[in-house]
Amino acid sequence: MQVLKDKVGPSDSIFHRMDPRAKLVGFTLVLAAMASVRTLPAAMAAFGLAGCTLLGARIPLIIPARRAVMVVLFLSPFFLILPWTHPGGPFMGVHQAAVICLKGLAMVLTIFPMFATAPFHVSIKALERLKLSPRFVTLTLLTYRYLALYAAELETVRVALRARGFRPRRDRRTLRTLGYVIGSLLVRSFDQTERLYQSMRNRGYAGHFGTLYMFRPLSRHDWSKAFFLTVASLLLLVLDRWVVGRSG
Numbered sequence: 001m002q003v004l005k006d007k008v009g010p011s012d013s014i015f016h017r018m019d020p021r022a023k024l025v026g027f028t029l030v031l032a033a034m035a036s037v038r039t040l041p042a043a044m045a046a047f048g049l050a051g052c053t054l055l056g057a058r059i060p061l062i063i064p065a066r067r068a069v070m071v072v073l074f075l076s077p078f079f080l081i082l083p084w085t086h087p088g089g090p091f092m093g094v095h096q097a098a099v100i101c102l103k104g105l106a107m108v109l110t111i112f113p114m115f116a117t118a119p120f121h122v123s124i125k126a127l128e129r130l131k132l133s134p135r136f137v138t139l140t141l142l143t144y145r146y147l148a149l150y151a152a153e154l155e156t157v158r159v160a161l162r163a164r165g166f167r168p169r170r171d172r173r174t175l176r177t178l179g180y181v182i183g184s185l186l187v188r189s190f191d192q193t194e195r196l197y198q199s200m201r202n203r204g205y206a207g208h209f210g211t212l213y214m215f216r217p218l219s220r221h222d223w224s225k226a227f228f229l230t231v232a233s234l235l236l237l238v239l240d241r242w243v244v245g246r247s248g
Helices: 020-036 040-057 062-075 078-085 090-115 118-127 134-163 171-201 218-247
Strands: none
Touching: 020 040, 020 090, 020 118, 020 218, 040 090, 040 218, 062 090, 078 090, 090 118, 118 134, 134 171
């Protein structure tokens, strides 16, 4: 059975040493501010802030770069659609597309310092310490774990199909084979869910997962880092409102 591993960078950055609870609260405020900006200067500032936090986290840049390429490919159609559909004309359409693209890139890059600087189960337990629903925490942990498991199952089926000489084509046989594969995965997933439920009951599952990580009281450094992230999010909003006021 495949074990899902956290892709965590070096453990000596300022965000690795930050308490997960303060880190989640601070970065959530930053993400909310990034999602709220509506002007190009504020979106550029959000992208710069995301880059600064990424560098501060000392995460290998290859993984965020791959995600950034995927985000650009996903958002690039806005540059083809908005110039022809925006009420303000082509220039405003390109402007709006640039804002959307920069916001999306900034938010995706910010998620890495938020979650990749601590093991995922520790971050999720921090959410429980922040009084989120234990059911939500459990569901998130199980989803995180079994997405990788089902991806491994799909890869196993793909290798088995290739070993049997299957090559996808645009015909009815390919559609029928893919239907069989999807049905087989669904049946196997249901069986695994039943086995998981029974094993959890046998082990005395009482509504939450334990962890060896010990949460300590927030230190002065944790409060200062959370304060910095809060101020950064407020400055983003102030810059955005200031630009809107000048253009209005």
